[in-house]
Amino acid sequence: MSIVSLIEYEDASDDVRAVYDDIMATRNIDWINNFWKALANDPVSLKRTWESLKQVMGPGALDPLVKEMLYVAISMSNDCDYCIHSHTAAARGKGMTDEMLMEVVAIVGMANETNKLVGGLRVPVDDVFL
Amino acid sequence: MSIVSLIEYEDASDDVRAVYDDIMATRNIDWINNFWKALANDPVSLKRTWESLKQVMGPGALDPLVKEMLYVAISMSNDCDYCIHSHTAAARGKGMTDEMLMEVVAIVGMANETNKLVGGLRVPVDDVFL
Amino acid sequence: MSIVSLIEYEDASDDVRAVYDDIMATRNIDWINNFWKALANDPVSLKRTWESLKQVMGPGALDPLVKEMLYVAISMSNDCDYCIHSHTAAARGKGMTDEMLMEVVAIVGMANETNKLVGGLRVPVDDVFL
Amino acid sequence: MSIVSLIEYEDASDDVRAVYDDIMATRNIDWINNFWKALANDPVSLKRTWESLKQVMGPGALDPLVKEMLYVAISMSNDCDYCIHSHTAAARGKGMTDEMLMEVVAIVGMANETNKLVGGLRVPVDDVFL
Amino acid sequence: MSIVSLIEYEDASDDVRAVYDDIMATRNIDWINNFWKALANDPVSLKRTWESLKQVMGPGALDPLVKEMLYVAISMSNDCDYCIHSHTAAARGKGMTDEMLMEVVAIVGMANETNKLVGGLRVPVDDVFL
Amino acid sequence: MSIVSLIEYEDASDDVRAVYDDIMATRNIDWINNFWKALANDPVSLKRTWESLKQVMGPGALDPLVKEMLYVAISMSNDCDYCIHSHTAAARGKGMTDEMLMEVVAIVGMANETNKLVGGLRVPVDDVFL
Numbered sequence: 001m002s003i004v005s006l007i008e009y010e011d012a013s014d015d016v017r018a019v020y021d022d023i024m025a026t027r028n029i030d031w032i033n034n035f036w037k038a039l040a041n042d043p044v045s046l047k048r049t050w051e052s053l054k055q056v057m058g059p060g061a062l063d064p065l066v067k068e069m070l071y072v073a074i075s076m077s078n079d080c081d082y083c084i085h086s087h088t089a090a091a092r093g094k095g096m097t098d099e100m101l102m103e104v105v106a107i108v109g110m111a112n113e114t115n116k117l118v119g120g121l122r123v124p125v126d127d128v129f130l
Numbered sequence: 131m132s133i134v135s136l137i138e139y140e141d142a143s144d145d146v147r148a149v150y151d152d153i154m155a156t157r158n159i160d161w162i163n164n165f166w167k168a169l170a171n172d173p174v175s176l177k178r179t180w181e182s183l184k185q186v187m188g189p190g191a192l193d194p195l196v197k198e199m200l201y202v203a204i205s206m207s208n209d210c211d212y213c214i215h216s217h218t219a220a221a222r223g224k225g226m227t228d229e230m231l232m233e234v235v236a237i238v239g240m241a242n243e244t245n246k247l248v249g250g251l252r253v254p255v256d257d258v259f260l
Numbered sequence: 261m262s263i264v265s266l267i268e269y270e271d272a273s274d275d276v277r278a279v280y281d282d283i284m285a286t287r288n289i290d291w292i293n294n295f296w297k298a299l300a301n302d303p304v305s306l307k308r309t310w311e312s313l314k315q316v317m318g319p320g321a322l323d324p325l326v327k328e329m330l331y332v333a334i335s336m337s338n339d340c341d342y343c344i345h346s347h348t349a350a351a352r353g354k355g356m357t358d359e360m361l362m363e364v365v366a367i368v369g370m371a372n373e374t375n376k377l378v379g380g381l382r383v384p385v386d387d388v389f390l
Numbered sequence: 391m392s393i394v395s396l397i398e399y400e401d402a403s404d405d406v407r408a409v410y411d412d413i414m415a416t417r418n419i420d421w422i423n424n425f426w427k428a429l430a431n432d433p434v435s436l437k438r439t440w441e442s443l444k445q446v447m448g449p450g451a452l453d454p455l456v457k458e459m460l461y462v463a464i465s466m467s468n469d470c471d472y473c474i475h476s477h478t479a480a481a482r483g484k485g486m487t488d489e490m491l492m493e494v495v496a497i498v499g500m501a502n503e504t505n506k507l508v509g510g511l512r513v514p515v516d517d518v519f520l
Numbered sequence: 521m522s523i524v525s526l527i528e529y530e531d532a533s534d535d536v537r538a539v540y541d542d543i544m545a546t547r548n549i550d551w552i553n554n555f556w557k558a559l560a561n562d563p564v565s566l567k568r569t570w571e572s573l574k575q576v577m578g579p580g581a582l583d584p585l586v587k588e589m590l591y592v593a594i595s596m597s598n599d600c601d602y603c604i605h606s607h608t609a610a611a612r613g614k615g616m617t618d619e620m621l622m623e624v625v626a627i628v629g630m631a632n633e634t635n636k637l638v639g640g641l642r643v644p645v646d647d648v649f650l
Numbered sequence: 651m652s653i654v655s656l657i658e659y660e661d662a663s664d665d666v667r668a669v670y671d672d673i674m675a676t677r678n679i680d681w682i683n684n685f686w687k688a689l690a691n692d693p694v695s696l697k698r699t700w701e702s703l704k705q706v707m708g709p710g711a712l713d714p715l716v717k718e719m720l721y722v723a724i725s726m727s728n729d730c731d732y733c734i735h736s737h738t739a740a741a742r743g744k745g746m747t748d749e750m751l752m753e754v755v756a757i758v759g760m761a762n763e764t765n766k767l768v769g770g771l772r773v774p775v776d777d778v779f780l
Binding site: 261263264266291293295297298299309316321322326327329331334337338340341342343345346357359360363364366367370372373374377378381382383385386389390 | 393394429456457463467473496498500507512513
């Protein structure tokens with residue numbers, strides 16, 4: 001249960017509605033997911049977070065699907081329930097197959113394993129990597 | 131400083147050498163990095179970890195560079211010094227530019243921010259994502 | 261579902277009841293929350309944890325509300341469901357408004373983002389900070 | 391060692407210099423710390439991160455020192471070397487004493503302990519907190 | 521809700537069934553838990569993970585119960601709901617009492633506290649430990 | 651570099667010296683490690699932490715070496731440099747061999763891998779475990 005209220009479009013102030021409108025236009029959808037409705041309790045933070053996300057996930061050197069899978073991978077590694085569900089849905093919308101999803105989670109698992117092995121044994125970084 | 135000794139090729143047992151040889155052949159290099167030299171204190175674990183890594187990072191549905199960038203991203207999110215250095219080097223060897231690297235780290239940062247925002251506010255997952 | 265039983269006041273031993281009584285007296289309430297009922301399976305650990313918490317969160321250089329918001333912030337950063345709910349309730353009881361809560365979570369998000377950016381890029385600490 | 395180059399003011403492009411100038415003006419200092427010099431490899435990300443940080447840490451419902459101590463606390467909980475050093479310096483500049491610092495770290499430690507105790511035992515959240 | 525389907529024995533391919541059979545034979549049980557049913561979406565990953573787990577948790581220098589309690593402790597520290605439940609059940613099957621469980625969780629809590637205290641204060645490692 | 655001064659025995663107040671004396675007597679050693687010297691900046695916190703650690707790691711249902719290896723495992727999973735070094739030294743002093751150490755780190759790695767696999771795929775807990 002959210003610790004703040006979820007602000008619906010009809011109850012939102014004009015500045016919140018402006019962000020909601022931009023989210024729906026940018027994503028070509030007609031609804032707002034709960035994350036934004038919770039953040040809307042702080043309209044400035046809502047706007048900042050949305051603008052940041054739009055920029056980070058927007059056009060760049062990396063393919064949009066690759067960006068989305070990176071987001072899924074971090075969310076899995078952080079065990080973030082909401083984020084795994086929402087970003088997996090987004091990645092699937094951009095073409096991620098079940099086979100690709102299983103490879104992403106396998107890398108998440110393997111990286112966490114070797115991260116702990118090398119850190120646990122305090123292995124010094126090889127000069128050649130520096 | 132490593133809490134176990136690093137086992138050099140010339141001091142290694144036959145089963146450790148067999149893994150070292152396979153690492154060098156697979157990667158087409160003539161040296162072994164410290165991670166494997168530390169793991170070699172447990173030859174069975176060394177072989178298992180190498181075989182697993184080779185499989186996870188081998189041919190599949192995802193591009194090798196994408197796989198390597200996913201590994202870098204998790205290592206950054208986990209703040210693993212050794213892994214960031216070694217996997218960034220590997221990703222650069224496969225074509226990652228500085229521009230791509232900066233996009234990877236931006237996504238790592240952004241995902242960690244929104245993971246905490248949504249978790250911190252205990253936002254319920256929208257039905258449509260389930 | 262808890263992996264140990266929750267020990268109610270009426271089923272508790274004398275030493276557990278003594279801690280329960282002190283919790284209720286210190287907080288001026290007439291009930292015990294589930295955290296303590298679970299810890300009560302180890303009466304020595306229950307007493308130690310309560311005494312420690314009472315000391316750490318007791319009078320000092322920092323304002324009680326500030327202390328509680330620090331607790332909320334760490335719990336959010338660790339994605340601890342129980343702790344977010346219980347410490348948010350406590351902070352609200354001490355005067356935290358929704359506006360303050362939204363600022364706390366914004367800092368939690370931002371700190372997690374920059375922590376990962378700076379760690380991900382392995383930025384060396386400036387001499388002036390040392 | 392940073393995995394990207396640190397961009398000095400004299401080598402920076404105009405848009406990077408504009409951010410550097412704003413950082414120095416806002417903080418009333420005449421130098422730039424390494425975090426920004428690393429981020430400057432992606433000028434858009436540099437500007438976004440600085441603007442976000444300025445907003446999150448700017449005037450609001452919480453006292454500036456409280457905000458800075460929350461930042462320190464998260465950085466400690468995340469074991470971020472750079473961030474602990476830089477934000478502790480900032481907090482001291484705003485009036486944090488050693489006594490207050492020791493209380494912050496004590497809360498970080500205690501919150502991490504109880505977060506793990508309650509999560510480890512899978513204690514259900516009391517209805518009254520929901 | 522799982523983001524992939526859970527593959528039941530009757531719907532499984534021959535290679536998945538072979539792993540399921542080995543799991544049931546090794547553990548002397550007649551059912552498969554959900555973790556393996558989810559991993560079965562990638563039969564190669566399923567086989568690799570099972571073989572690795574069997575090796576890591578198999579006979580060695582450490583007692584099987586000690587190994588299982590180490591697994592429980594890490595799972596608690598990582599706040600992994602599924603893993604705490606499944607490995608606690610396994611540890612109890614190998615003789616872990618409630619008293620032992622409470623000591624495990626107390627160490628998990630204490631280690632997380634002191635890990636953060638020492639890291640938060642950036643305490644240098646004593647030469648004698650190196 | 652520590653962000654607080656390390657307090658030596660000869661500069662310590664009487665209440666700090668009393669804790670130092672108890673640490674040395676309990677452990678039968680004639681020196682104090684840096685962790686306590688840093689905590690000594692808050693004598694009440696120093697005393698509380700030492701008393702807690704002594705209790706948690708003292709006689710109980712689990713063998714002292716098992717307790718120490720659990721501490722090592724958590725510290726490895728948390729990537730705590732100081733703690734890995736100090737608790738590995740302590741565990742070796744109680745009889746941990748290199749073979750046992752390699753098994754501990756293998757379990758830390760494996761548990762982190764499966765924790766992320768099961769969490770990443772959002773696998774529901776089997777009823778039989780509840």
